[in-house]
Amino acid sequence: MTVIYADNNATTAIDPQVTEAMLPYLQDQYFNPSSMYEVARPVANAIEKARESVAHVLGGIEANQILFTSGATESNNAAIFGTAKANRSRNHIITTAVEHPAVLEVCREMERDGYEVTFLSVDRSGRLNMQEFVQALQPDTLMVTIMHGNNETGVIFPVDELARITKETDPAIIFHTDATQSVGKIPLDLTGAFRYVDMLSLSGHKLHGPKGVGALYVKRGTQWRPFIIGGHQENGRRGGTYNVASIVGLGSACDLAREHRDDEKRIAALRDRLEAGILDRVPQVEVNGQDAPRLPNTLNVACHYVEGEGILYQLSALGICASSGSACTSGSLDPSHVLKTMELPFTAIHGSIRFSLSRYTTDAEVDAIIDAFPKVIANLRKMSPYWDTKTNQPR
Ligand code: PMP
Numbered sequence: 001m002t003v004i005y006a007d008n009n010a011t012t013a014i015d016p017q018v019t020e021a022m023l024p025y026l027q028d029q030y031f032n033p034s035s036m037y038e039v040a041r042p043v044a045n046a047i048e049k050a051r052e053s054v055a056h057v058l059g060g061i062e063a064n065q066i067l068f069t070s071g072a073t074e075s076n077n078a079a080i081f082g083t084a085k086a087n088r089s090r091n092h093i094i095t096t097a098v099e100h101p102a103v104l105e106v107c108r109e110m111e112r113d114g115y116e117v118t119f120l121s122v123d124r125s126g127r128l129n130m131q132e133f134v135q136a137l138q139p140d141t142l143m144v145t146i147m148h149g150n151n152e153t154g155v156i157f158p159v160d161e162l163a164r165i166t167k168e169t170d171p172a173i174i175f176h177t178d179a180t181q182s183v184g185k186i187p188l189d190l191t192g193a194f195r196y197v198d199m200l201s202l203s204g205h206k207l208h209g210p211k212g213v214g215a216l217y218v219k220r221g222t223q224w225r226p227f228i229i230g231g232h233q234e235n236g237r238r239g240g241t242y243n244v245a246s247i248v249g250l251g252s253a254c255d256l257a258r259e260h261r262d263d264e265k266r267i268a269a270l271r272d273r274l275e276a277g278i279l280d281r282v283p284q285v286e287v288n289g290q291d292a293p294r295l296p297n298t299l300n301v302a303c304h305y306v307e308g309e310g311i312l313y314q315l316s317a318l319g320i321c322a323s324s325g326s327a328c329t330s331g332s333l334d335p336s337h338v339l340k341t342m343e344l345p346f347t348a349i350h351g352s353i354r355f356s357l358s359r360y361t362t363d364a365e366v367d368a369i370i371d372a373f374p375k376v377i378a379n380l381r382k383m384s385p386y387w388d389t390k391t392n393q394p395r
Helices: 016-026 038-057 072-086 101-112 130-136 159-169 243-257 263-281 308-317 337-341 363-384
Strands: 066-069 090-098 116-120 143-144 174-178 197-203 213-220 284-287 297-304 325-330 332-334 352-354
Touching: 016 243, 038 066, 066 072, 072 143, 072 174, 072 197, 072 213, 090 101, 090 284, 101 116, 116 130, 130 159, 143 159, 143 243, 159 325, 263 284, 263 297, 263 363, 308 352, 308 363
Parallel strands: 090 116, 090 143, 143 174, 174 197
Antiparallel strands: 066 213, 197 213, 284 297, 297 352, 325 332
């Protein structure tokens, strides 16, 4: 069975050029880059080259502000815990209710530790209320941590604007953004519109790089203390022997993301065609985040009167890989916290499906999804007590 992979917000296929760039460091270039001898020098140089590549994809910032981590989860933990450690006198954090768990759960942990956390809500289209944000800024605010592109809906928050407002209100407040889903998909310029951002998280496996590697940008001068403490790697800012091959892979993935920047338009056109095809052929569906700016590759559709897991199961039988909004956690089918915050009606909250495309997605694959999806939904609705198959409408 041919696989149609439309779950690129979960992870991406590694680019063959990335694998090729990594291979020497899994073979004869095994030296520890921190070693003094001559043969280790090229390995240390490869890490610095990768750092330049990450800096470049973020708008050409100075590379020594990039730390390599084990992924965006670590980057987010380091950003929040490290900021709190360095600024003990402030006690308030602003985030949103729709962050990835790697921010949301860290903020909940901060709450348990006695911090006050404001979880900003979003409207029906996933947008923040700017006035609510401005009102949330307090003299006691330690940091703001707000994601750029949402992993579930693709909704983009105006992080450039939020960071500017934050720093103009109080330059001592530290602004962090989890840009894991945006880096490599759309340009983010930390020397331009995003210059007010103090810290930014990204991850290799979301941009056709390897898993288990990421980066944290910490702007020079930011009041921040290390989170992973150990050896003197990364100038004492992140201990642990360098994951050389993966770091090289991340650098290569960043270079390729810049080379493929123009693919954004083609991917957006494919997504728009998929969206129109589904809206045309399936009654009672809506696009989650329709009225908000969204990542070019992401389509999250809410299908009323069906259940997401059923859709996924049937799509999977046809070789189509997508993702549902609900996560089956500890035996209970909890709807997604993102869609709950967006207040989707109960008839749709369990029936949301995310398709996320990439530069490898083809026209034929989109055609195949447009063909299969209406049949899957019709099949499932046949079984729904809420659905009248005669009128093809809810009862
Ligand atoms: N933040 C966001 C927005 C994500 O989508 C993800 C991955 N799903 C993460 C953080 C965690 O990234 P990693 O897998 O590199 O830890």
